[in-house]
Amino acid sequence: MPKARTKYCPSCNTQGLRPTSNPNILGCKQCQGLWFEDGSLNHAIAQEHDCIDQYDHELHLGPALRVSERLCIRCRVSMTNYQLLVHYTTEIDCCPACDGVWLDKHEIDQVMHSPKLKQALTDLNQKVSWKSWLFQFLTAMPAEYNVTPQRTPWVTRTLVVLCSLIFGVGVLSPEASEWIFTNLALNSDTHNPAHFVLQLLAYQFVHGGLMHLVGNMYFLWIIGDNLEDALGHGAFLVIYLFAGIMAALAELLLFNTSQGPLLLVGASGAIAALFGLYLVWFRHASLTFMIVIYQKKLAPHWYFLIWSLINIAGMVSGQGGVAWVAHLGGFGLGLLLGYLLKDYVLRKNPLIAMLNQPEAVVRR
Numbered sequence: 001m002p003k004a005r006t007k008y009c010p011s012c013n014t015q016g017l018r019p020t021s022n023p024n025i026l027g028c029k030q031c032q033g034l035w036f037e038d039g040s041l042n043h044a045i046a047q048e049h050d051c052i053d054q055y056d057h058e059l060h061l062g063p064a065l066r067v068s069e070r071l072c073i074r075c076r077v078s079m080t081n082y083q084l085l086v087h088y089t090t091e092i093d094c095c096p097a098c099d100g101v102w103l104d105k106h107e108i109d110q111v112m113h114s115p116k117l118k119q120a121l122t123d124l125n126q127k128v129s130w131k132s133w134l135f136q137f138l139t140a141m142p143a144e145y146n147v148t149p150q151r152t153p154w155v156t157r158t159l160v161v162l163c164s165l166i167f168g169v170g171v172l173s174p175e176a177s178e179w180i181f182t183n184l185a186l187n188s189d190t191h192n193p194a195h196f197v198l199q200l201l202a203y204q205f206v207h208g209g210l211m212h213l214v215g216n217m218y219f220l221w222i223i224g225d226n227l228e229d230a231l232g233h234g235a236f237l238v239i240y241l242f243a244g245i246m247a248a249l250a251e252l253l254l255f256n257t258s259q260g261p262l263l264l265v266g267a268s269g270a271i272a273a274l275f276g277l278y279l280v281w282f283r284h285a286s287l288t289f290m291i292v293i294y295q296k297k298l299a300p301h302w303y304f305l306i307w308s309l310i311n312i313a314g315m316v317s318g319q320g321g322v323a324w325v326a327h328l329g330g331f332g333l334g335l336l337l338g339y340l341l342k343d344y345v346l347r348k349n350p351l352i353a354m355l356n357q358p359e360a361v362v363r364r
């Protein structure tokens with residue numbers, strides 16, 4: 001019986017490749033890379049994504065880059081380096097003769113997720129359109145470019161509905177409005193501890209005017225859905241309410257009560273904390289910024305840097321009527337929580353983790 005030819009790992013070059021549970025896939029014990037015989041990679045990707053039909057025939061690769069230093073384990077010819085996707089710069093080795101593919105260990109997840117990565121990067125790299133231009137020109141609100149959430153953002157929607165309902169009741173009935181502001185707004189003169197704790201939660205759902213409400217709810221709507229998706233419903237709600245409480249306490253701490261008591265309403269503090277989380281976890285997302293009539297997609301860190309500078313300027317100039325300290329305090333808390341929870345969130349969300357890698361190319 002002829003001795004089977006030893007198959008060398010294209011990466012380590014010394015260790016023989018071993019068969020895996022799939023006869024068309026060989027694995028290296030030493031470097032944990034995988035070899036896919038012709039076509040079996042597409043099949044594996046299709047199985048991972050329940051889309052066998054779409055991925056039958058070919059891997060949707062980016063451009064061929066150069067001749068690889070590695071040899072095909074079957075044909076012994078040099079393989080070719082391909083970029084995984086047009087907008088994802090991971091390089092994989094493919095054999096031009098037999099269509100076999102070699103994946104290093106760290107590339108396996110990226111390749112298996114490549115249909116989702118491709119869709120996400122198509123969404124993220126959309127150019128600003130006349131619709132987004134007109135929207136921002138008329139409303140002064142940014143358009144957001146981010147991946148579509150997997151779960152329905154029930155908490156975000158409920159928060160928006162609750163805030164809007166409370167505002168609507170106040171508009172319809174002046175008595176109700178007075179009751180809401182007397183009992184639910186945060187008042188530094190409240191002496192009953194239980195009532196004060198209630199106000200710390202309730203003030204976040206009360207808004208002083210239509211523009212105050214619409215501005216807050218719009219930002220909650222566009223960034224809350226992605227954050228809720230990344231964190232899960234319960235954790236998102238807990239962080240949102242906790243941030244609102246801490247933002248109020250920050251405002252209270254620095255408030256000069258000699259000019260009368262502090263009366264605080266609005267979701268801005270909690271939403272500013274969401275800005276911090278968003279900046280840390282969604283480096284691939286974009287928010288549009290408009291200078292007079294020129295609209296530009298900005299990375300979250302640029303967008304929120306500008307937002308912070310406006311708030312710092314407001315705080316320093318002592319302009320009244322806006323809780324600058326609550327905004328900045330909430331934002332700082334969001335940044336801190338964002339860094340502390342980053343590993344956990346990226347572990348739970350492999351797609352977000354891959355979009356955080358330098359290999360993801362986002363055009364702005």
Ligand SMILES: [Zn+2]
Nearest residue numbers: 009012028031
């Ligand atoms: Zn190896």
Ligand SMILES: [Zn+2]
Nearest residue numbers: 072075095098
């Ligand atoms: Zn080959």
